[in-house]
Amino acid sequence: MNRAVITGLGVAAPNGLGVDAYWSATLAGVSGIGRITRFDPSGYPAVLAGEVPGFDPAAHLGPRLLPQTDHMTRLALVASDAALADAAVVPQRLHEYAMGVVTASSSGGFEFGQRELEKLWSGGPQQVSAYQSYAWFYAVNTGQISIRHGMRGPSGVVVADQAGGLEAVAHARRRIRRNTRLVLTGGVDGSICPWGWVAQLAGGRLSGRDDPGTAYLPFDARACGHVPGEGGAILVAEDLDCARERGARQVYAEIAGYASTFDPAPATGRGPALRRAVQLALADAGLRPADIDVVFADAAGVPALDRSEADAISAVFGPGAVPVTAPKTMTGRLYSGGAPLDLAAAALSIRDGAIPPTVNVGQLAPGIEIDLVRGAPRRVPVAAALVLARGYGGFNAAMVLRALS
Amino acid sequence: MRRRVVITGIGTIAPGGLGTKAFWELLTSGRTATRRISFFDPSPFRSQVAAECDFAPDREGLTPQEIRRMDRAAQFAVVCAREALSDAGLGPHELRPPRTSVVIGSAVGATTSLEREYVVVSDGGRLERVSHEYAVPHLYGYLVPSSFATEVAWAVGAEGPTTVVSTGCTSGLDAIGYATDLIREGSADTAVAGATDAPISPITVACFDAIRATTPRNDDPEHASRPFDRSRNGFALGEGAAVLVLEEAERARRRGAHAYAEIAGFASRCNAFHMTGLKPDGREMAEAIRAALDEARLDGTDIDYINAHGSGTKQNDRHETAAFKRSLGPHAYRTPVSSIKSMIGHSLGAIGSIEVAACALAIEHRVLPPTANLHNPDPECDLDYVPLVAREQRTSAVLCVGSGFGGFQSAMVLARPDRRAA
Amino acid sequence: MSTLTMTDLTKLLRACAGDAEHADLDGDVLDETFADLGYDSLALLELSGQIKQRYGVALPDDAARVTATPRQFLALVNSLS
Numbered sequence: 010m011n012r013a014v015i016t017g018l019g020v021a022a023p024n025g026l027g028v029d030a031y032w033s034a035t036l037a038g039v040s041g042i043g044r045i046t047r048f049d050p051s052g053y054p055a056v057l058a059g060e061v062p063g064f065d066p067a068a069h070l071g072p073r074l075l076p077q078t079d080h081m082t083r084l085a086l087v088a089s090d091a092a093l094a095d096a097a098v099v100p101q102r103l104h105e106y107a108m109g110v111v112t113a114s115s116s117g118g119f120e121f122g123q124r125e126l127e128k129l130w131s132g133g134p135q136q137v138s139a140y141q142s143y144a145w146f147y148a149v150n151t152g153q154i155s156i157r158h159g160m161r162g163p164s165g166v167v168v169a170d171q172a173g174g175l176e177a178v179a180h181a182r183r184r185i186r187r188n189t190r191l192v193l194t195g196g197v198d199g200s201i202c203p204w205g206w207v208a209q210l211a212g213g214r215l216s217g218r219d220d221p222g223t224a225y226l227p228f229d230a231r232a233c234g235h236v237p238g239e240g241g242a243i244l245v246a247e248d249l250d251c252a253r254e255r256g257a258r259q260v261y262a263e264i265a266g267y268a269s270t271f272d273p274a275p276a277t278g279r280g281p282a283l284r285r286a287v288q289l290a291l292a293d294a295g296l297r298p299a300d301i302d303v304v305f306a307d308a309a310g311v312p313a314l315d316r317s318e319a320d321a322i323s324a325v326f327g328p329g330a331v332p333v334t335a336p337k338t339m340t341g342r343l344y345s346g347g348a349p350l351d352l353a354a355a356a357l358s359i360r361d362g363a364i365p366p367t368v369n370v371g372q373l374a375p376g377i378e379i380d381l382v383r384g385a386p387r388r389v390p391v392a393a394a395l396v397l398a399r400g401y402g403g404f405n406a407a408m409v410l411r412a413l414s
Numbered sequence: 415m416r417r418r419v420v421i422t423g424i425g426t427i428a429p430g431g432l433g434t435k436a437f438w439e440l441l442t443s444g445r446t447a448t449r450r451i452s453f454f455d456p457s458p459f460r461s462q463v464a465a466e467c468d469f470a471p472d473r474e475g476l477t478p479q480e481i482r483r484m485d486r487a488a489q490f491a492v493v494c495a496r497e498a499l500s501d502a503g504l505g506p507h508e509l510r511p512p513r514t515s516v517v518i519g520s521a522v523g524a525t526t527s528l529e530r531e532y533v534v535v536s537d538g539g540r541l542e543r544v545s546h547e548y549a550v551p552h553l554y555g556y557l558v559p560s561s562f563a564t565e566v567a568w569a570v571g572a573e574g575p576t577t578v579v580s581t582g583c584t585s586g587l588d589a590i591g592y593a594t595d596l597i598r599e600g601s602a603d604t605a606v607a608g609a610t611d612a613p614i615s616p617i618t619v620a621c622f623d624a625i626r627a628t629t630p631r632n633d634d635p636e637h638a639s640r641p642f643d644r645s646r647n648g649f650a651l652g653e654g655a656a657v658l659v660l661e662e663a664e665r666a667r668r669r670g671a672h673a674y675a676e677i678a679g680f681a682s683r684c685n686a687f688h689m690t691g692l693k694p695d696g697r698e699m700a701e702a703i704r705a706a707l708d709e710a711r712l713d714g715t716d717i718d719y720i721n722a723h724g725s726g727t728k729q730n731d732r733h734e735t736a737a738f739k740r741s742l743g744p745h746a747y748r749t750p751v752s753s754i755k756s757m758i759g760h761s762l763g764a765i766g767s768i769e770v771a772a773c774a775l776a777i778e779h780r781v782l783p784p785t786a787n788l789h790n791p792d793p794e795c796d797l798d799y800v801p802l803v804a805r806e807q808r809t810s811a812v813l814c815v816g817s818g819f820g821g822f823q824s825a826m827v828l829a830r831p832d833r834r835a836a
Numbered sequence: 837m838s839t840l841t842m843t844d845l846t847k848l849l850r851a852c853a854g855d856a857e858h859a860d861l862d863g864d865v866l867d868e869t870f871a872d873l874g875y876d877s878l879a880l881l882e883l884s885g886q887i888k889q890r891y892g893v894a895l896p897d898d899a900a901r902v903t904a905t906p907r908q909f910l911a912l913v914n915s916l917s
Contacts, residue, residue: 053546072855073874076882077689106683106701114580115558117523126532126617130539134458134620135889138852139882141621143689143819146522147559147580152820155684161698163682164822165588168523168560168578176577183595205557207535207546208528212554268601270512271576274568282573285512344558401554402564404576625881626897690878 013182014413015261016252017096017245018353019088021197023059023238023340027091031350032357035365036386040339042221042236047080047120047201055215057224058201059238059341077140078153079118081199081239085150086157088243089193093158096245097258098191100158109162109189110155111181112243113173113196113345118145120202154193154243162189170400171307172269174241174348175408179267181246190251195349199239209237212401214311222369225342227308227335228315228381230374235310238337241346242353249413261356265393265411266294272403283307283397283405284321290407291325296393298326301409303364303382305351305396308335310342312374318397319377328378332387336365348398352410355394359412362390419594420666420673420831423502423659424771425494425608429465429652429758432474433497437768438775441783442804446757448650449635453614461628463635464614465652465759480565483552485524486612488562490655490764492569495606499570502659502671504604511573515602516566518657519579519589519609521763521818523559526615531556566606566657574602583723583818584682585609586766587826590658591680597662604665608657609767619651625690627727639760640787641724641753642731642795649725652759656767658774674774678811679710679827690819692729696737699815699823703741706825712811714742717749717827719782719807721769721814722799724753725760730817735795737815737823750807752800756786766816766824773812773828780808840891840913842866845883845906852886853879866907880909893917 018028023041025031034041042059050056066075066083069090078086093100100108122145128136143149148166155164163184167176174196181194200209209215216234218224225236252260268289270282291298304326307318322333336354337343343350358364364387373381393411400406426433430440430447440447448465456462467490471481474493481489499505531553535544555561560578567576575596579589586609593607622628629648631638639650666673683705685698707714723734738746754772755765776782781804788801810830817823846861856873859865865873870880880900887893893916903909 049543052543071857072850073853073857073879076852076854077878105686110684115560119557122617123532125621126529127536127539127542129617129620130533130536132539134460134616134623135885137617137620137624139621139624139878139885141617142625142627143582146582146819148521148582148818148820148822149689151581152684152689152822155686155821156689159686161684161686161701164581164684165592165682166580168558168580169563169576170558170560173560173577176575180592183599200557203543204532204535207544207549208553208557210546211549211551211557213551269575269577271516271564271567271573273511273573274571276568277571282512400560401558402561403567404560404564624885625878688876688878691876 011186012249013185013246013264014249014252015244015356016247016257017092018356019092019243020353021061021084021088021240022350023061023240026061026063035336035339035354036363038366038368040221040368042341045201048203053206054217055210056219057221057236061240077144079121079144081197082118082149082153084240085197086153088197089154092193092243092245098245103191105159105161107162107190108160109164109184109192110151110160111165111177111192111194112150113167113177114147115168115170115198115344116200116205117147118149119200119205121145123202123204169404171342171344171347172398172400172404172406173345175398175406176269178352182264185246185248190248192246193243194246195241195243196345197241198344198346201239225310225338226370227310228319228373228377229370230372232310232312232315236341238341238343241343242349244349244352260413262359262410263413266290266409268293269406281317283318283399284324286405286407287321287325290409294409296409301331301393301395302391303358303394304331304333305355306333306335307397307399308337315374316376319379323378329380332364332382333379334364334382335367338368348396351396355396355410358394359391363388417598418663419597419660419677420663421658421675421774422661422666422671422673423498424774425497426656426768426771427467427469427490427494428654428768429467432469441754441757441772442781444784444786444802444804446636446786448638448759454616459619460623460630461619462632463629463638463650465650466614467653484565485527485556487520487610488565490612491518491562491610491657492565494608494655494657495566495569498657498659506571509571509604511571513574513603514572515574515593515596515605516563516572516576517579517589517593517605517607518563518566519585519763519767520559520562520611521580521582521585522611522613524556525618526612527556529615529617562610570606572606581818581822582820583762584766584816584822584824585763587816587824588682590767590770591826593660594677594680597660603662605660606657607660609764610655611762611764612653613762614651614653637787639726639756641726641756641785642791642799643788644790644792646726648727650759652761654761654768655764656771673831675777675828676831678829679706681705681709682822682824685821685823687821692733694732694736696733696740699734699737699817700740702823702825706827710827712827715745716811717813718809719776719812720749720751721773722751722753723815723817724755726755732794735797746797750782750798750800752783752785754783769814770826773814777809777812777828777830780806782807840910842906845910848883848886852882867905869904887913891917
């Protein structure tokens, strides 16, 4: 069976635009969370977000793309360019049908959509832009990336809230197993606009604190919700043989195992299914719990969800038996971009033998027995990393990345 | 040995009649369900035609809380999922939850609910900093349409791999293809898979107006959707859903399930050309067709019916006619092709699943639905499009195709379930 | 409405569809095709929408097809206003 590996990373994160900026900030514990600047958040119950710094779309994208793209699509296009450059892949040199694009989305181009809704309802139907027909819908990033790079192979878009980012990469692996050579995959998200903000608030999980140092504290006794962010990561996933054949300059890791499950309906009274996803993912990778060197947690930041995640991890690995971390404490939760960014961090932790820290978290909530990495990065060899992601409504996903031996 | 996937249950909600029986009756009658938009006043819009479903959720078994929290498209999906399970003869305790997957396609998610709520929180578009105090609690489920999969998973008791697939107008085909992959790779044994969209809302009508994609034939709504006809001038926006029960073939056989059809092959490609435009040569759709046939271990000459995308835009119908000729060669001229969008409009992400349901029913009942309103074929569209009247014909291998914004091109091959194993 | 000029058209195009990627819209482009300038049918639809909103001039559905160059487009708009 074809093996799928990650050969390139493109990152747009609130604590760093570009993979090097992101990783050095993350290892140094530098957070990108702050008071929202994309709109004036005063008067809303939550005012903090992770926003990507210093992004000048005109510096990266041609003028014709600008009117027809939402902010998050622009970030995605730049991340896709960066991923291909990192992998040293020139798409024109590969067969057009051998390359695909599979991204995750959660709310599409919501900011673009808000502007168009406003034009419609304050000015009438004729104010609506021709670009509204595709600038906001969930498939837009896959479509625009495929056009930009001439990728005509099997492509897709999945929506599973924050778990979708792992499902997208898993689907890329499915395509590679079915002989697509290369898939650009991952997710970049962002709905930091008033309409998106109000919708996120309605989910009931946003932290109401306005101090970036204490707003998003997963596993902490003071946990009170998460801080959202924008951004994510686009990865180059390739068939291993093809990567070797073209002389790929690096292979970060193999996508070794994956599983997804869905929580039993609330009416059943049965517990969540994250643990089962972890067990199935390990089995898929052919690994035992002892083989995992780090767990990148979903880190919901909501007390009951933190407890159930910690319980699942303890049940599989033993209490405190595996290092756990949540670098998303430095970026916020990025919806469809969150898990791909965690995969990027996991790949880099494998490359550098360094587990990034979780920031701001102090005393763990009672009953939470995990070895949470804090302070300095933990310098240990990382041969296999487990990334967890859960989506609102009951989605669970677990993915194992493993260093090539 | 390769795992095979069959369709054992069908649930549909389509314009002109709720439930699969009414759906099939409409399709075989050749009647159309397009009419003047009634959900809101269409007079400020260029296209004032749509194919609407007369769907009252309280009469379809949904509870008041379900109705309140679910977008219309989610309501469609849940009702269809229940019909499909019942049709498959699967009671609530006959599915193994961890081995049951849910994959639901949707192009525009909870657009209708989002727009309705936007009008309130923005106070009619007046406020850019919209009001959180007027937001309903379920707004998050509208923001992120994976809630559609959540609702179906709750309704059927699924605990296996679950996701929404959202690839624009090919979502319906792609969701079923996705679920087929999950069963084939062994991640699930049963899947509740299909698609839904309820896009008939001002913002959607306005955005298609802006690109002149929808038909402005407002003086004759019943005959407004005219795929392959010389006088076609755009698609008629529709709404609806179809959800299927897919099962691993051996398990289905062992429990004595009735199989409508096997999903023999599926493939997708992108044209990487333009977000909305199509080149006339149809080459990437042809490539998707070729790959789907390959997977089905069939030849183009094995296909005995094609269910077209047939949206009724000038560019689409020409594009896919070229794709059929390119992929099937001279056999394209011997193969009946029809577009049911002529009757039920284009429900965006939902239509691909509705069309797969129609193909399964065509195989089952040995009848091909017609292309309605086809009186003067475009000379460039010179194939046999089964004009106006349904045709009795036994089929063994049916091709269903779709094309969507973003450049997506998808193709699925359904085979009669009693064909010899390849 | 007074006559729509190339200067007006350039401003509108830039605002609604973005600046031309490889051509100089301020140069002599009256007889360049929109396609050569990098503007697809969607850009022209967007432009038509702007013309309708700002000047009240409704262009026919096939305007994009029959006006290949800025000169032809301006002629059409000005003939209808």
